[in-house]
Amino acid sequence: MATPLLLQAEHVAKAYAGIPALRDGRLSLRAGSVHALCGGNGAGKSTFLSILMGITQRDAGSILLNGAPVHFHRPSEALAAGVAMITQELEPIPYMTVAENIWLGREPRRAGCIVDSKALNRRTRELLESLEFDVEATAPMHRLSVAQIQLVEIAKAFSHDCQVMIMDEPTSAIGEREAETLFKAIRRLTARGAGIVYVSHRLSELAQIADDYSIFRDGAFVESGRMADIDRAHLVRGIVGQELTRIDHKVGRESAAECCLDVQGLSRSGEFQDISLQLRQGEILGIYGLMGSGRSEFLNCIYGLTTPDAGSVTLQGKPMPIGLPKATIRAGMSLVTEDRKESGLVLSSSILSNIALSAYKQLSSWSLINARKENQLAEDMVKRLQIKTTSLDLPVASMSGGNQQKVVLAKCLSTQPVCLLCDEPTRGIDEGAKQEIYHLLDQFVRAGGAAIVVSSEAPELLHLSDRIAVFKGGRLVTISSDTALSQEALLSLAS
Amino acid sequence: MNAKTITAPLTPPARSRLRLSLDRFGLPLVFILLCVVMAFSSEYFMTWRNWMDILRQTSINGILAVGMTYVILTKGIDLSVGSILAFAGLCSALVATQGYGLLAAVSAGMFAGAMLGVVNGFMVANLSIPPFVATLGMLSIARGMTFILNDGSPVTDLPDAYLALGIGKLGPIGVPIIIFAVVALIFWMVLRYTTYGRYVYAVGGNEKSARTSGIGVRKVTFSVYVVSGLLAGLAGVVLSARTTSALPQAGMSYELDAIAAVVIGGTSLSGGVGTIVGTLFGALLIGVINNGLNLLGVSSYYQQVAKGLIIVLAVLIDVWRKKKR
Amino acid sequence: MKVATSFAAVAALTLLASSITLAADGKTYKVGAAVYGLKGQFMQNWVRELKEHPAVKDGTVQLTVFDGNYDALTQNNQIENMVTQRYDAILFVPIDTKAGVGTVKQAMSNDVVVIASNTKVADASVPYVGNDDVEGGRLQAQAMVDKLQGKGNVVIIQGPIGQSAQIDREKGELEVLGKHPGIKIIEKKTANWDRAQALTLTEDWLNAHPKGINGVIAQNDDMALGAVQALKSHGLTSKDVPVTSIDGMPDAIQAAKKDEVTTFLQDAQAQSQGALDVALRQLAGKDYTPKSVIWERYAKDVTWGDGTAKNYILPWVPVTNANADALYQQVSGSK
CATH class of the missing domain: 3.40.50.300 (P-loop containing nucleotide triphosphate hydrolases)
Structure with a gap:
C-alpha cells in the first residue's frame, strides 16, 4: 500500500457473560485519512472503540499500532501510545482555564510544586496556534461553546502527541456552523499525518469528511472501501442489511384548513x-x-x-x-x-x-x-x-x-x-x-x-x-x- | 415483526432477570442468614419475646426511616428528624398533661412534626436551599426550640392512656409494633399504588423529565419533607410513651440510624430507586444486629463497628450493581 | 494586641486587689459559671439554684452562665474569655477532670478565683464543692447487696465510657461488689446516660438471661428508669429485680416513692450555692459568712470552717418514702 497503516485491527471479539457483543471487528486506518466507522445501534461499534482505547479488554483478535502489536489495559496506556478519543459527553472542569484543562496533571512547574502559569499559557498558545484553533488559552472553560470545548479536547489529545484520534459522534451536540469548524480542524490534523476514526449517525456528513469507510453489523465487520466509490444508498444498505424502502412520507398528506x-x-x-x-x-x-x-x-x-x-x-x-x-x-x-x-x-x-x-x-x-x-x-x-x-x-x-x-x-x-x-x-x-x-x-x-x-x-x-x-x-x-x-x-x- | 422480541445482545434477558431478582431478594437473604447465625449463637434469639422486643425496639427507627425513604427517593435528605422527634414528643406530652385526651395529644405531636416538615419543605422546594443545609439548620433550630419549650425540663406524669402507646399491648403484640406496621403499610401502598408515589420516584429519578412530563416537581419535593416531619412527630409520641416521659434531649443522632436503614435497604442516595420493603429490612437488620450483639454480650464498641461496616457494604453493593448495569 | 490585653488585665487586677482591701458592702463581683452542658436536668437544677443564691438575688454577684455544650474545648475557650473579660471568679463544672487543668491554672495565675463544683479538676490547688462519685458508687452497690442479701446476678448499665463520673462511680461499685463473692456481674455495657438506650439494652439482657438477672445497677437515674420500663414490659417489677442508681432526679424520686428504684440524691443546690460561697469567701476575705441554707442543711456532714478548705464533700442523701415528697419539692424547684 502506498500510505502506511497507522492502526490495524483484525478479528477483534468480545463477549459479555457468554453473549457476544462483538464477533469480528476489523479496521485499517491509513495515516492522514479520516475513516468512517458505520453501523446501527448494537452493531458493536462502541465495544470495538472501547477495546481500542483499553477501556474494555478483548477476548480475541489482534491490534497493530504502526505495525507493532499492542494490548492496552487502561485508557492511559492508549493515550501514552498516541491513541486518543473524543466522546459524546465532554467533561471539562468548568471553572479552570483552557490551559489548565489541557495540561491538567502535567503542569509545567517551578521548584517542583509551584505551577508556572507563564509557561503554561505560552505552551498552550503555541499548541493552539499550531493547530490554528481559535480559542483563547486563558479563557475559562465554562465560557466556551460546545464546539470550542471539542477543539480544546482535540488540542489536549495532540498535546499527548496523538497519532490516532477516535471521534464518537462529535457533531451530535453542535450545529452546522460549528461542525464546519470541526471539519476544518480535522483536515488540519490529517494534513499532519494523523489518522481519525470517525463515528456518526449523520450519513450526509460522512460523505463530506471521510476518506474511507468500514461497516459493522450485528457485531461483525461487513465491508470497507473508499468513500468516493459509493453513494449514500449503498451505505444505508450496508448498515441496515437490507434495502430500506424510503417511503416518501408526504405523499397524499393533506393538511386541513383549521x-x-x-x-x-x-x-x-x-x-x-x-x-x-x-x-x-x-x-x-x-x-x-x-x-x-x-x-x-x-x-x-x-x-x-x-x-x-x-x-x-x-x-x-x-x-x-x-x-x-x-x-x-x-x-x-x-x-x-x-x-x-x-x-x-x-x-x-x-x-x-x-x-x-x-x-x-x-x-x-x-x-x-x-x-x-x-x-x-x-x-x-x-x-x-x-x-x-x-x-x-x-x-x-x-x-x-x-x-x-x-x-x-x-x-x-x-x-x-x-x-x-x-x-x-x-x-x-x-x-x-x-x-x-x-x-x-x-x-x-x-x-x-x-x-x-x-x-x-x-x-x-x-x-x-x-x-x-x-x-x-x-x-x-x-x-x-x-x-x-x-x-x-x-x-x-x-x- | 413481533413487538416483544429481544433487543440487543448487550442486554440479555436472562441475566437481567437474575439481577432483578438479586436486587429484590439480596437483602432479605442477608437478613435471614444473619438470623440463622444468631439463632445458632444464642438459644434465646429465636424466642417470641425476643422478637417482640426487636420489633418494638425497631419501631421508632422504622417509622423515621419510612419518612426518610420518601425524602431520599427525591434525592433529598432530612437530617432534622431526631430533633423534630424530640420537639413533637414534648409538644404532645405537654398537651397530654394538660388533660386534653389521647387523640388531641397524638394529633398535637404529629401536627408539630408536620409543621416543622413544612418549614423544611419550604426551604428546599421554594427557596432552593440544598436539603442537606436546610435540614441541618432545622436540626439545630428544632433542638433549641425543644429546650425553650419546657425550659429544658422533661415532661413527666403522662396519663396512662398515653403511656399505653409505648407500653401497651394489643393481644400479644406491643402497640408500637402495630403503629409501625400500620405506618409502613400505608406508606408502602401510597408509594406503590398511587400517582403520588410514581411522582416521587420520577422527581428523584430525573427532575427535568418529571417537569417536562407535567409533574409539579416543587409540590412533590415539598410534600416529602412534610411526610418525614409528620412521621418524626409520630415517632416522637411513641418514644415519649415508651420512656414514660418526653425528654428534650431524646432522639440525638437518630437521623443517622434512619438514613442507615434506608441506605441498607437499597434506596439510592442519588434518588429514584428504592422501596419501603427494603427500608423495613434495613431497619430490622440494624435492630437484629444491636439485639444480637447485646444477647451475645459483645461490647457496644463492636456494635458500632458492625453497623458501620454494614452501611458501607450496602452502598458498595449498590455502586457495584450500578457499574455492572 | 495580646501584650496590651495582658497589661490591661494586670492593671485591672491590681486595681481590683486594692479595691478588695477597701471592700465595703456596695462592692459587686462578676462571677461566671462554666457548666459542661445544659441539656440534662441536673445541670439545669444546678444553674437554677445558683441563681437563687442570696448573693445573686441581692445583686452582690453579677452572674453569667456559660453552656459548655459537652465539649472540653468549648469550656476552655469560655474560661479564657472570662479571664480576658476580667471576671472575679469562675465556678467550673468540667466535662472532664483533666481537660481543663491548664486553662484553670492560667486563670488562677491571672488572679481569677476558680472553684470546681460537681466534678473535680485534677489539680489539688483547685477547691472542690460537690459529691464524691466513688462514694455514690459504693452506696448504690451496697444498697443492691442489701436487697439481694449478698447473693445473685447483677448487670451494670454504664455511663459514657471514660467520663469522670462513669469511672468514679464504677470504681465505687466494683469495690463494694468485690467484697461480696455471692454477687456476680453477668453483663456490663454503656447506655450513655440515655433512657431509651438503657431500655433497649435491658430488654435484650432480659431475653439473653431469662430469669437470670437478679438486680440492675444503673450509673444514673435516667438509665435506671429505662431499665424499670424494660422490666415492666417483661412482666417484672422492681420487687423481682431491684434497680439502684444515683443522682436523685425528680422522675427518679417519684419512682423511688413507688419503690421502683433505690436512688441517692446529690444536691444540686448544695453544689452550686456552696461553690459560690467558697468563691465569695476568697474574694471578700475572712469576714465573709456563707449565705446559702445548705451549710445548715448538711451541718453534720460538712463544716464551713473558715471557708478555705480545699474539699467540701457533700453527702449522698438516700431517697426514702418518708423524704421523697420533700426532696421532690426541693429538686423540682419550689414552683
Missing part, C-alpha cells in the same frame, strides 16, 4: 423575539436553525417550561396557560425534548412507569393507579411503536438509544395530544429507528394531529415536513412551503 396552534408575537428576552406562526391540523411544520437560533427555547416556551415576556399561544382556539406544562399537557400538547437522557426519561425507572408518567391522571381514580389500565396503555404503546423489549419492568437505562427515543414518544402520545412538539426527535439513533419515527410522526398527523419538528439535519426536515420555518438569531426569518428547497439554500437562510 388552525391547530396559533402563536402570536411570542418573545423571551435573550432567547427569541416576536415569533408568530400557525400550525394547521394534519401538518408537520419543520423548524430549522443553527445552535443558538432560539428554536429549542421557542418550543420549551410554547410548552410552558419557561414563561414568555410577551405574546400569546392559542391551541384550537383556546388561549394556553403560561409556564405550566401540566396545563398544556391537559390541553393537548406534548413535548419530545432535545435530550432524552437529560429531560425526557427517568432512566432509573421501568419502561412501564416511563410510558405512563404523563398519563396518570387518566389512569387513576382518587389518585389510586389502575394497574390494569396502566399495563394496557404500555402494552398498546409497545405494539404501536414497535418498542423492542422483553419486559415492561426493565429499567429504560438498559435499552438502546432508538428504543429509548420511542419510549419518550410513547410517553408523549399516551396523553392523546393534538399537537406534538418534537425537538431533535432522531438525534443519535440509527437509520432504521429514524425511519420508524418518521413513519410514526406521519401517521400521527394523518390521524388529525399536528406536529412541529425541530431539527439541525436539513435532509430530515426536507423529507418530513410540509412547511419549514427558518430561525436565525432568535427571529423567524421565513416560512417556506417549497419542499424542493435545497440543503444549501436552507443553510444560507439560517446563517
Whole structure:
C-alpha cells in the first residue's frame, strides 16, 4: 500500500457473560485519512472503540499500532501510545482555564510544586496556534461553546502527541456552523499525518469528511472501501442489511384548513423575539436553525417550561396557560425534548412507569393507579411503536438509544395530544429507528394531529415536513412551503 | 415483526432477570442468614419475646426511616428528624398533661412534626436551599426550640392512656409494633399504588423529565419533607410513651440510624430507586444486629463497628450493581 | 494586641486587689459559671439554684452562665474569655477532670478565683464543692447487696465510657461488689446516660438471661428508669429485680416513692450555692459568712470552717418514702 497503516485491527471479539457483543471487528486506518466507522445501534461499534482505547479488554483478535502489536489495559496506556478519543459527553472542569484543562496533571512547574502559569499559557498558545484553533488559552472553560470545548479536547489529545484520534459522534451536540469548524480542524490534523476514526449517525456528513469507510453489523465487520466509490444508498444498505424502502412520507398528506396552534408575537428576552406562526391540523411544520437560533427555547416556551415576556399561544382556539406544562399537557400538547437522557426519561425507572408518567391522571381514580389500565396503555404503546423489549419492568437505562427515543414518544402520545412538539426527535439513533419515527410522526398527523419538528439535519426536515420555518438569531426569518428547497439554500437562510 | 422480541445482545434477558431478582431478594437473604447465625449463637434469639422486643425496639427507627425513604427517593435528605422527634414528643406530652385526651395529644405531636416538615419543605422546594443545609439548620433550630419549650425540663406524669402507646399491648403484640406496621403499610401502598408515589420516584429519578412530563416537581419535593416531619412527630409520641416521659434531649443522632436503614435497604442516595420493603429490612437488620450483639454480650464498641461496616457494604453493593448495569 | 490585653488585665487586677482591701458592702463581683452542658436536668437544677443564691438575688454577684455544650474545648475557650473579660471568679463544672487543668491554672495565675463544683479538676490547688462519685458508687452497690442479701446476678448499665463520673462511680461499685463473692456481674455495657438506650439494652439482657438477672445497677437515674420500663414490659417489677442508681432526679424520686428504684440524691443546690460561697469567701476575705441554707442543711456532714478548705464533700442523701415528697419539692424547684 502506498500510505502506511497507522492502526490495524483484525478479528477483534468480545463477549459479555457468554453473549457476544462483538464477533469480528476489523479496521485499517491509513495515516492522514479520516475513516468512517458505520453501523446501527448494537452493531458493536462502541465495544470495538472501547477495546481500542483499553477501556474494555478483548477476548480475541489482534491490534497493530504502526505495525507493532499492542494490548492496552487502561485508557492511559492508549493515550501514552498516541491513541486518543473524543466522546459524546465532554467533561471539562468548568471553572479552570483552557490551559489548565489541557495540561491538567502535567503542569509545567517551578521548584517542583509551584505551577508556572507563564509557561503554561505560552505552551498552550503555541499548541493552539499550531493547530490554528481559535480559542483563547486563558479563557475559562465554562465560557466556551460546545464546539470550542471539542477543539480544546482535540488540542489536549495532540498535546499527548496523538497519532490516532477516535471521534464518537462529535457533531451530535453542535450545529452546522460549528461542525464546519470541526471539519476544518480535522483536515488540519490529517494534513499532519494523523489518522481519525470517525463515528456518526449523520450519513450526509460522512460523505463530506471521510476518506474511507468500514461497516459493522450485528457485531461483525461487513465491508470497507473508499468513500468516493459509493453513494449514500449503498451505505444505508450496508448498515441496515437490507434495502430500506424510503417511503416518501408526504405523499397524499393533506393538511386541513383549521388552525391547530396559533402563536402570536411570542418573545423571551435573550432567547427569541416576536415569533408568530400557525400550525394547521394534519401538518408537520419543520423548524430549522443553527445552535443558538432560539428554536429549542421557542418550543420549551410554547410548552410552558419557561414563561414568555410577551405574546400569546392559542391551541384550537383556546388561549394556553403560561409556564405550566401540566396545563398544556391537559390541553393537548406534548413535548419530545432535545435530550432524552437529560429531560425526557427517568432512566432509573421501568419502561412501564416511563410510558405512563404523563398519563396518570387518566389512569387513576382518587389518585389510586389502575394497574390494569396502566399495563394496557404500555402494552398498546409497545405494539404501536414497535418498542423492542422483553419486559415492561426493565429499567429504560438498559435499552438502546432508538428504543429509548420511542419510549419518550410513547410517553408523549399516551396523553392523546393534538399537537406534538418534537425537538431533535432522531438525534443519535440509527437509520432504521429514524425511519420508524418518521413513519410514526406521519401517521400521527394523518390521524388529525399536528406536529412541529425541530431539527439541525436539513435532509430530515426536507423529507418530513410540509412547511419549514427558518430561525436565525432568535427571529423567524421565513416560512417556506417549497419542499424542493435545497440543503444549501436552507443553510444560507439560517446563517 | 413481533413487538416483544429481544433487543440487543448487550442486554440479555436472562441475566437481567437474575439481577432483578438479586436486587429484590439480596437483602432479605442477608437478613435471614444473619438470623440463622444468631439463632445458632444464642438459644434465646429465636424466642417470641425476643422478637417482640426487636420489633418494638425497631419501631421508632422504622417509622423515621419510612419518612426518610420518601425524602431520599427525591434525592433529598432530612437530617432534622431526631430533633423534630424530640420537639413533637414534648409538644404532645405537654398537651397530654394538660388533660386534653389521647387523640388531641397524638394529633398535637404529629401536627408539630408536620409543621416543622413544612418549614423544611419550604426551604428546599421554594427557596432552593440544598436539603442537606436546610435540614441541618432545622436540626439545630428544632433542638433549641425543644429546650425553650419546657425550659429544658422533661415532661413527666403522662396519663396512662398515653403511656399505653409505648407500653401497651394489643393481644400479644406491643402497640408500637402495630403503629409501625400500620405506618409502613400505608406508606408502602401510597408509594406503590398511587400517582403520588410514581411522582416521587420520577422527581428523584430525573427532575427535568418529571417537569417536562407535567409533574409539579416543587409540590412533590415539598410534600416529602412534610411526610418525614409528620412521621418524626409520630415517632416522637411513641418514644415519649415508651420512656414514660418526653425528654428534650431524646432522639440525638437518630437521623443517622434512619438514613442507615434506608441506605441498607437499597434506596439510592442519588434518588429514584428504592422501596419501603427494603427500608423495613434495613431497619430490622440494624435492630437484629444491636439485639444480637447485646444477647451475645459483645461490647457496644463492636456494635458500632458492625453497623458501620454494614452501611458501607450496602452502598458498595449498590455502586457495584450500578457499574455492572 | 495580646501584650496590651495582658497589661490591661494586670492593671485591672491590681486595681481590683486594692479595691478588695477597701471592700465595703456596695462592692459587686462578676462571677461566671462554666457548666459542661445544659441539656440534662441536673445541670439545669444546678444553674437554677445558683441563681437563687442570696448573693445573686441581692445583686452582690453579677452572674453569667456559660453552656459548655459537652465539649472540653468549648469550656476552655469560655474560661479564657472570662479571664480576658476580667471576671472575679469562675465556678467550673468540667466535662472532664483533666481537660481543663491548664486553662484553670492560667486563670488562677491571672488572679481569677476558680472553684470546681460537681466534678473535680485534677489539680489539688483547685477547691472542690460537690459529691464524691466513688462514694455514690459504693452506696448504690451496697444498697443492691442489701436487697439481694449478698447473693445473685447483677448487670451494670454504664455511663459514657471514660467520663469522670462513669469511672468514679464504677470504681465505687466494683469495690463494694468485690467484697461480696455471692454477687456476680453477668453483663456490663454503656447506655450513655440515655433512657431509651438503657431500655433497649435491658430488654435484650432480659431475653439473653431469662430469669437470670437478679438486680440492675444503673450509673444514673435516667438509665435506671429505662431499665424499670424494660422490666415492666417483661412482666417484672422492681420487687423481682431491684434497680439502684444515683443522682436523685425528680422522675427518679417519684419512682423511688413507688419503690421502683433505690436512688441517692446529690444536691444540686448544695453544689452550686456552696461553690459560690467558697468563691465569695476568697474574694471578700475572712469576714465573709456563707449565705446559702445548705451549710445548715448538711451541718453534720460538712463544716464551713473558715471557708478555705480545699474539699467540701457533700453527702449522698438516700431517697426514702418518708423524704421523697420533700426532696421532690426541693429538686423540682419550689414552683
